[in-house]
Amino acid sequence: MPKLPGLFKGLGVTFGTLARTVTQGANTVQYPHEKETPPIRSRGVIALHEGNCTSCMLCARSCPDWCIYIEGHKELAPPRRAGGKPRQVNMLDRFDIDYALCMYCGICVDVCPFDALFWSPEYEYSEPSIADMLHDKVKLGEWMETVPEAPELEVGADKKGKK
Amino acid sequence: MNTVSLIIAEVPYWGQSLLRVLGGLVAVLLPAGTIVYLFLFKMMSFMQSRLGPMEAGPYGSMQLFAEVGKWLQKEDIYPARADKFIFKLAPLIVLASTFLLVAVVPFGPDAWFTNFEAGIFYALAVSSVSVLGILIAGWSSANKYSLLGGLRAAGQLIAYELPMVLAVIGVVIQAGTMNLQGIVLAQNSGSMFGFDGLGNPYVLTQFVGFVIFMISVQAELTQAPFDMPIAESELVSGYMTEYSGFRFLIFFIGEFATAGVFAMIASVLFLGGWAVPFSWFGWTTMDSIDNWMNFAGPLILFTKMMAVTFLVMWVRFSYPRLREDQLQRFAWKVLIPISLVNIMFTAILKVAF
Numbered sequence: 001m002p003k004l005p006g007l008f009k010g011l012g013v014t015f016g017t018l019a020r021t022v023t024q025g026a027n028t029v030q031y032p033h034e035k036e037t038p039p040i041r042s043r044g045v046i047a048l049h050e051g052n053c054t055s056c057m058l059c060a061r062s063c064p065d066w067c068i069y070i071e072g073h074k075e076l077a078p079p080r081r082a083g084g085k086p087r088q089v090n091m092l093d094r095f096d097i098d099y100a101l102c103m104y105c106g107i108c109v110d111v112c113p114f115d116a117l118f119w120s121p122e123y124e125y126s127e128p129s130i131a132d133m134l135h136d137k138v139k140l141g142e143w144m145e146t147v148p149e150a151p152e153l154e155v156g157a158d159k160k161g162k163k
Numbered sequence: 164m165n166t167v168s169l170i171i172a173e174v175p176y177w178g179q180s181l182l183r184v185l186g187g188l189v190a191v192l193l194p195a196g197t198i199v200y201l202f203l204f205k206m207m208s209f210m211q212s213r214l215g216p217m218e219a220g221p222y223g224s225m226q227l228f229a230e231v232g233k234w235l236q237k238e239d240i241y242p243a244r245a246d247k248f249i250f251k252l253a254p255l256i257v258l259a260s261t262f263l264l265v266a267v268v269p270f271g272p273d274a275w276f277t278n279f280e281a282g283i284f285y286a287l288a289v290s291s292v293s294v295l296g297i298l299i300a301g302w303s304s305a306n307k308y309s310l311l312g313g314l315r316a317a318g319q320l321i322a323y324e325l326p327m328v329l330a331v332i333g334v335v336i337q338a339g340t341m342n343l344q345g346i347v348l349a350q351n352s353g354s355m356f357g358f359d360g361l362g363n364p365y366v367l368t369q370f371v372g373f374v375i376f377m378i379s380v381q382a383e384l385t386q387a388p389f390d391m392p393i394a395e396s397e398l399v400s401g402y403m404t405e406y407s408g409f410r411f412l413i414f415f416i417g418e419f420a421t422a423g424v425f426a427m428i429a430s431v432l433f434l435g436g437w438a439v440p441f442s443w444f445g446w447t448t449m450d451s452i453d454n455w456m457n458f459a460g461p462l463i464l465f466t467k468m469m470a471v472t473f474l475v476m477w478v479r480f481s482y483p484r485l486r487e488d489q490l491q492r493f494a495w496k497v498l499i500p501i502s503l504v505n506i507m508f509t510a511i512l513k514v515a516f
Binding site for chain 1: 477478
């Protein structure tokens with residue numbers, strides 16, 4: 001036998017929600033017309049700071065979906081001190097992230113040793129064609145504008161790094 | 164006799180038939196559309212703290228037309244091993260039983276499609292025709308999920324037909340007639356313990372019958388918590404699995420039109436139907452009712468129908484699905500004994516008073 005008081009309580013819950021929605025509005029947001037700002041650390045899209053990238057391939061190798069494509073070549077740069085050997089630097093030819101494959105795990109951002117990849121909370125970049133979900137380094141560089149400032153460290157936090 | 168029936172009487176027979184078909188279409192499709200928009204789209208959304216469709220028309224009121232347009236565009240698919248003729252026929256049988264059902268519902272003192280003595284008997288009889296449609300839909304789909312859904316539907320609808328009939332018997336005993344007009348008349352011209360301000364709506368004097376009837380209606384309409392034949396999470400919509408486009412649309416209309424018609428029958432049986440208590444206007448018999456009731460009656464019945472449908476939908480949106488064995492046990496071991504006892508008490512009280 002079903003338990004009668006619980007059944008009536010259940011009816012009360014749904015009717016209460018009905019009344020609350022009618023009088024105070026719904027919990028949901030009518031998306032294209034009004035938007036909620038995502039939390040500042042949310043994982044929307046990965047932005048590339050090209051100047052920091054050394055095309056070391058760590059991100060591409062750690063990506064579980066293999067959705068990062070990197071091509072580069074080595075160039076000789078003038079020596080730092082007069083009379084020194086010319087330096088060898090890695091130049092980035094191609095840096096693509098296929099967001100049709102990306103599963104937003106963020107391993108690439110964590111693994112990058114030179115702070116070239118950042119999370120941005122931007123999320124509105126869906127495309128009618130799946131091929132357009134491949135963002136090249138120019139587009140990934142444009143996302144840098146949407147990357148929020150890193151929040152302040154907590155008081156007493158251990159500062160890492162050389163700075 | 165009053166003016167409406169005189170006007171109707173001057174129309175030739177084919178004209179009367181045409182008017183009746185048009186009236187039947189309105190009486191089936193208008194409540195179905197209203198129920199789908201008001202309850203399925205809006206009330207369910209509100210009960211889940213969301214707004215539901217808002218884009219098509221003001222407050223999403225044109226959403227239903229958009230949905231119908233979408234369904235009509237879809238390809239009419241049938242499975243390779245399906246029994247094609249039967250497969251295509253099944254939704255029409257389900258919808259036809261709804262149209263047959265609405266034929267006996269009275270909408271006013273003279274506004275009815277047919278008015279014959281065994282009205283409620285006929286209504287309960289044709290309401291079980293939809294079982295055939297559902298069963299052959301499940302069987303002809305050549306799909307094991309559909310077959311399971313169809314068999315579950317057959318078992319459930321037959322099990323809940325019994326308490327429904329037994330609950331109605333209480334009303335029939337109290338009214339002394341099976342004619343739906345007679346039941347309306349008996350409720351609104353009656354009195355409870357000498358007080359006639361409310362008439363004698365059987366929802367008060369036959370409350371047990373009303374509860375049993377509504378539970379059975381819930382199961383007959385295969386609405387949650389009795390939606391095992393459809394059970395989208397276990398049987399992928401049961402007997403409707405293989406249907407798409409236009410034929411699915413017919414099943415969909417049939418489901419909610421039947422909800423509307425059953426709600427009409429419930430309001431006729433238990434809430435006084437199209438009439439208001441006769442003591443309010445000093446009416447005593449069917450002939451003394453003013454003519455304007457032929458126009459107000461459908462609106463009053465529609466209002467009562469919406470109230471009953473609200474109950475059905477409220478329960479539907481609140482409760483999770485029962486298990487198949489719980490469903491059968493509830494029908495055979497709880498509802499049928501209670502309704503039998505209810506009939507006994509009604510008969511005793513009818514003789515005593």
